Amino acid sequence: MTATPTRYGLVAEFETPAATMHAAARLRDEGFQHWDVFTPYPVHGMDKAMGLKSSKVGWFSFLGGVTGYTTGMLMIWFMNKLDYPIPVGGKPLFSPFSAFPPSYELTILFGSFGALLGMLFLNRLPRLHHPLLKHRRFALASHDRFFIVVETSDPRYREGETRTLLESLGSTQVEPVEE
Amino acid sequence: MAEAIDHLRIVPPPRELERVPLVANQRGLGWLSDAIAGIAERKTPTWWWVAFGISVVLMSVCFSLILYLMSTGVGVWGLGHPVMWGWAIVNFVWWIGIGHAGTLISAILFLLRQRWRTAVNRAAEAMTIFAVMCAGIYPVIHIGRIWYGWWLLPFPNSNSIWPQFRSPLMWDVFAVSTYFTVSVLFWYMGLIPDLAVMRDRSKSRLRQALYGFFALGWTGSNRHWSNYERAYLILAGLSTPLVLSVHSIVSLDFAVSQLPGWHTTIFPPYFVAGAVFSGFGMVLTLLIPIRKICKLEEVITMKHIEVMCKVTLATGSIVGYAYTMEVFIAWYSGNAFERFAFWNRAFGPYWWAYWTMLSCNVFIPQLFWFRKVRRNLYAVFIISICVNIGMWFERFVIIVTSLNREFLPSNWNYYIPTWVDICTFIGTFGLFFTFFLLFMRFVPIVAIAEVKGVTPQADPHHPLGGAKLGGGH
Numbered sequence: 328m329t330a331t332p333t334r335y336g337l338v339a340e341f342e343t344p345a346a347t348m349h350a351a352a353r354l355r356d357e358g359f360q361h362w363d364v365f366t367p368y369p370v371h372g373m374d375k376a377m378g379l380k381s382s383k384v385g386w387f388s389f390l391g392g393v394t395g396y397t398t399g400m401l402m403i404w405f406m407n408k409l410d411y412p413i414p415v416g417g418k419p420l421f422s423p424f425s426a427f428p429p430s431y432e433l434t435i436l437f438g439s440f441g442a443l444l445g446m447l448f449l450n451r452l453p454r455l456h457h458p459l460l461k462h463r464r465f466a467l468a469s470h471d472r473f474f475i476v477v478e479t480s481d482p483r484y485r486e487g488e489t490r491t492l493l494e495s496l497g498s499t500q501v502e503p504v505e506e
Numbered sequence: 507m508a509e510a511i512d513h514l515r516i517v518p519p520p521r522e523l524e525r526v527p528l529v530a531n532q533r534g535l536g537w538l539s540d541a542i543a544g545i546a547e548r549k550t551p552t553w554w555w556v557a558f559g560i561s562v563v564l565m566s567v568c569f570s571l572i573l574y575l576m577s578t579g580v581g582v583w584g585l586g587h588p589v590m591w592g593w594a595i596v597n598f599v600w601w602i603g604i605g606h607a608g609t610l611i612s613a614i615l616f617l618l619r620q621r622w623r624t625a626v627n628r629a630a631e632a633m634t635i636f637a638v639m640c641a642g643i644y645p646v647i648h649i650g651r652i653w654y655g656w657w658l659l660p661f662p663n664s665n666s667i668w669p670q671f672r673s674p675l676m677w678d679v680f681a682v683s684t685y686f687t688v689s690v691l692f693w694y695m696g697l698i699p700d701l702a703v704m705r706d707r708s709k710s711r712l713r714q715a716l717y718g719f720f721a722l723g724w725t726g727s728n729r730h731w732s733n734y735e736r737a738y739l740i741l742a743g744l745s746t747p748l749v750l751s752v753h754s755i756v757s758l759d760f761a762v763s764q765l766p767g768w769h770t771t772i773f774p775p776y777f778v779a780g781a782v783f784s785g786f787g788m789v790l791t792l793l794i795p796i797r798k799i800c801k802l803e804e805v806i807t808m809k810h811i812e813v814m815c816k817v818t819l820a821t822g823s824i825v826g827y828a829y830t831m832e833v834f835i836a837w838y839s840g841n842a843f844e845r846f847a848f849w850n851r852a853f854g855p856y857w858w859a860y861w862t863m864l865s866c867n868v869f870i871p872q873l874f875w876f877r878k879v880r881r882n883l884y885a886v887f888i889i890s891i892c893v894n895i896g897m898w899f900e901r902f903v904i905i906v907t908s909l910n911r912e913f914l915p916s917n918w919n920y921y922i923p924t925w926v927d928i929c930t931f932i933g934t935f936g937l938f939f940t941f942f943l944l945f946m947r948f949v950p951i952v953a954i955a956e957v958k959g960v961t962p963q964a965d966p967h968h969p970l971g972g973a974k975l976g977g978g979h
Contacts, residue, residue, distance in 0.1 A: 342972070343966075343971055343972025344963075344964060344965070344966040344971045344972060345966040345967070345971050345972030345973045345974070346972050347966070348966045351728075363727045363728060364727070364728040365725055365726045365727055366726055366728060366731065367535055367539075367703075367726060367955060367958055368535075368699075368955040368956070368958040368959040368964055369728075369731040369732075369734070369735050369955075369959060370728070370731075370964070370966060371959075371965070371966070372966060372967075373728050373731075373966075374728070374732050377728055377729075379728070379729065379732050381736075382732050382733045382735075382736035382737075383733075384733050384736040384737045384740060385740060388737075388740045388744070392744075402660060403671045406660060406669070406671070407668065407670070407671050407672070410666075410668060411666065411667055411668045413670050413672075415670075415672065418672065422672075425672040426671060428674075428677040428681070428751070428755055428758075429671060429676065429677055429680040431747075431751060432677075432680040432681050432684040432748070432751065433680065433684070435684055435688060435744045435745075435748045435751075436684040436687060436688060438740070438744050439687075439688045439691050439692070439740075439741055439744050439745075440691070442737040442740040442741050442744070443691050443694075443695055443737060443741070445733075445737065446695070446733045446734055446736070446737035447722070449733045450727075450729070450730040450733050452722045452723055452724070452730070453722035453723050454722075454723040455718060455719065455722070455723045456723070457723055457725060459725055460723070460725065465725075466706035466707075467706075468706075468725065468726045469539075469699070469702050469703045469705075469707075469726055470535070470536055470539050470703070470706065470707075471534060471535035471536035
């Protein structure tokens, strides 16, 4: 099947973080929705310029932490009190104090998995095939260039207008990307 | 108009008050990628093969001796009543302590907004992981019947017996395994954007596929960075209490026992300070040659070395304070056994170990008060080696001198390690360096994306980042 490639969007290249941020703030104000900024490092203030909401990773980590702590306490209670009691010198079979260190470690362990996996889930990663990764110049996004991509799926996307807008915002090069 | 702008121009601070830049010579973003990623892309240098060969040989020595230990029994070690914890535990505590500097740099200094950490955190975290691997060997092999090592884990066995969670040794299993896992997670997450750099630069299909696979399809999207930075912050926030707990729990292995010299409340903070101290010693030992060999002097600058010297000085002084306090409390407690334990440390049969520890950990690092010493790489390197040696002796002093003269004088004994003890320890260096050299060969040894983020070129509010003069927003 030789279908004509569908267009994914427009990729605009910028040379400095200041120009990129300025352009991002403009696109935010114009009301674009399906667009993104690509930078070699996290640019301080870009979230605000893009109008992004605070990340939700914390909830995943919190959930992991609670699970870890509960698992630890329940596991130790089950093992040392219920299933195989080891009486030592009249000490209680289960004490939240001696059970705390392992449970604390499990809180951190599960919380960390929550943070990493939550981040990957929210970012929909791993995703090894992406239209942008095939683009000729896009590899520079991990080097020293900054890119703004407006997707064709954006309700405000107009072939000519969007291109002119990106060019007027100081983009050195605006190119289409195929799906 | 021009006059108005002139009027608004900010007067730069005098030269002596200017901040030393973190990346020297105003190197740009692209230069950083080339310089750092290039190390893992160039043809493998001869020194690497030589170092790798030696490391692999030493590593095989380590594993052969573990095999010998397994097939013959713990009698091949110098252990004997009353010193039943010898080099194995000394080396365990030493290696795990080394790891702590990596986590301190990656987590605690991140929370404290120490931007210089970006140049050293990747290598330090790698050091943590490999040091914990070396450490992890010892608790398993010192139990004697190694094939029952899995009884340490809460795993159902045929006797239907569960581990005893009231013992700090059990807590240690959880602390160390969590520490290793979380260190790997943190390290890998930091690597994702840099693996994408390697993927985008790779020329061959194989490299592209491999780096691409591990980069998970990272594109540098700001929507991704937003979640990534939050996850990084959370991991730093979780690693901080983790690293403090790990060596505290290691110290509880000792402090919870009833033995004079071990049974003290100062142990947890004292062990943590000592761990960070020894870790910074090792970071300096590793990075001083690496920055030279890999030509990274503009990324890991003298400023970085100097700051690390200051941390070493601070933690070394805390350790010195702890030594003094231990001796004071031994005297002040009025407990004859406690007093004897400390007298025995300083003037007993192992006096030489005690004074080596004191000179290497407390006296010699005081030289770091002098700027001249901190800026002299040879001096810093030698002092960092002294710190490594001193901290090894600290664990030796704590373990062996407390055990060798126990309550009954007829039980007293002088502990001497055998060649197996010594060569296994040397062998763990082989293990450590084998992994470290592989790390240097295949992944960026400096966190590229993070270092980029602290340059003025990366700051959208800096003229080098494209900000226009007077164009405030």
